[in-house]
Amino acid sequence: MNMGNSKQTSRQQLIPPTHQSVKAGFVVYSPKSEDRSIVILEEGELVARETTPPYSTVFTMRPGDLVGVAALLEREPFKYELSASQDSKITLVTEECMESELKRLPLWLLALIRNLSAKTHQLKKATVQTRVQNTLKSLAEYLSHKPQDTEFNLAELIREFSFLTKISTATTQEDLKSLLRRHLIKLSQKNGRIFCKIIDPELLKIFTDYLQAQECESEFIPYKLTYIQKKILVFLSASEDLTAKTGPEWISLIHKKFSIADVSQWINLLKLEWFQKNDSDSDQFFINKEKIQYFLKALRYETNIRGVL
């Protein structure tokens, strides 16, 4: 590939652009026409109008302005009629002319033009599409904010979810099946309508976090616990000790119960957020019951979360 030197192989006959003098009222371009060209206004004035009543003026071109680049390079339709509002001089770069010009450009310049055009096209496309890439994660997050054991009209849920995410109904229905298979939601039918019940919003939240970890190509933390950490988890969940203790006191308590647990294990437990402080200046820790429950639930329902029922 030689991006810098193309002229030696691509010297071809150059088709020059067409110069025209047009009278006021002359139609320079009509959307009905199959011919595509870039129109450059040299002198005078051109107006672009709607093709349907009341034929409103969309924009006016002054000398130096040009239109039709997207129509020529990207086949984007130019939907307005372009006419001269006064006697004008124009230059028309036809498809053939542009093609011959592009062929003799250095490859890097040709690549630059194509890149500018392609990036614009991608951005325009992305503007009308949903931003969501993992639709299942999005649905799980949405449902995790709904209250437990309430029967929701499924059609209403899908409508609201689509309003939020612009994800198609067909995709959402497939994702609902995936949640149903994992027993994270329940569906029922009454009077010809389907209702959806959230079994446990926290479980859906855990599932969302699991999918997020998968996206980041990292193991979901609750499923990375060592055997001893799992035993400590069960011990802490059963503990009714709500009193705050210093780090050394907790280390001593845990070590008494699990002799192989040492200071490094304590540091790991802090990273897992199983203990928290009342305030940042305090040296007293207490069990973070919410986090403990989260880990326990993630482990208890691992088959549901992994979808290996």
Next chain:
Amino acid sequence: MTLDEGQVLFYEGDLGQNLYVVRNGELQGTNTRNGEVNTYGPGALLGELSLIKNEPSPETVTATEECELLEITPEVFNKTLEKEPVWFKSIIQFLTGRLSIAQVNKHKSDKIKALPSLLYILDTCSSRPKGDLGVEISLTDIVDCVHNLFNSAGYDIEELLHILEELDILNVQGATVLIKNANVIHLLYESIRYRAQFKKTPPQILSMTEQMVLNAVIKAVQQSNAPLKNGTFTIETAFLLNISKRAMFGATLTTRTLLPLLEHKLLSTPIPLNKGDALPEIEAIPSFSGDFDTILDLMELNRIYPLLDKKLV
């Protein structure tokens, strides 16, 4: 030019002016603002907008393996263009301008489209009251939830939170977001949802006359000494008429002007006003009642609703 593995071509925000074409090897671009990661292989271009518009680099580009690049300086670029017809430069400028507009539009669109998701998360997370000071939610939780739901970038969410803060709906205090009035968030979410679904003005959005009447009602309640009963007020019609003369800027309060608010059940009367019956004179109705908080929240929604659209666009 060549780059070794791990060598940085340019950093995010750098004001480079050169265009690079990848001849061999692979580079990776990372954007800290939106977390995007792009890979550039043979034939890919880097730094187009830096060359043409002197724009800062949107990402940090690092060679992931040994690379060979073609470097195009502004001098080479301009000399090449000088050899081309004059109109050719206009086409490049046009394409560049169009790309810049598309980038701005995409950013605006991402922000606008993230608003319903943000309001949904704020609305559903507001059910954790803390004292009388409103509702506190962790900023990280909000950003994570909206990201999971709509894949929104953190800076889009923070910009939206800033707009809501300017509208006095919430306060961002370090790592915490304090929602001042959860009901208003709920009303705003439902209004936007209604507008999107039915493509018409939501019923919560009141006409100017309705707002003037409710403004008079609020002033009357605030100035009267009668206590609220379970949040419900009752104001004497004579007192309301007196207040409305000043609060309604010359407009006259009549049964007809009050009718839409009675129909929406925002206000009620001790005597029944049946549909189809001739409307009584306002003086014939002894008093008006309603839920004060509901009216205050609705008025707050009507203050915010038109401003939000302006701030987003």
